[in-house]
Amino acid sequence: MPIFNDEEGMGALTAQVASGFDYAGGHSRPTGYHYHVESSNVTENTVLSHDDDALNSILEDGFLLYGRKCNSTGAYPTDLDASGGHKSTTQHSDGCSFYHYHIINEYYTGTYIVLFGVDLQGVPNGIL
Ligand SMILES: [Zn+2]
Ligand SMILES: [Zn+2]
Secondary structure, eight states: OOBOOSEETTEEOOHHHHTTOOTTSEEEETTEEEEOBOOOOOTTOSSSOSSSOOEEEEOTTSOEEEOSSBTTTTBOOSOOOTTSEEEEOOTTTTTOOEEEEEOOSSOSBTTBOBSOOSOOSSOOOOOO
């Protein structure tokens, strides 16, 4: 499923739009279903990331997007760059450090945490 950023249509995501999201943090639009925000911590949610170090997706520039916590420390990373990324080991890196993104541990609007609301570090390559 595609991840959209902190914008909906031509404007920034609002609490009103966000209130229409399902527990997965997404909604259906004429262009198709897509995610915006971190999924909710509800019993229906058995696979999606919520306040953890799970792998969420691969962004358009090919870098991985993990949950709010980093597997290298088990805590919220404190060394993220402007894009929410940093270099460290992860549960998938076999001990090697590599660049990856995290969901930034900040509320965007109301109680919503956007999956990715900043600029990519790499070059989008049309992975969609
Ligand atoms: Zn949307
Ligand atoms: Zn990390």
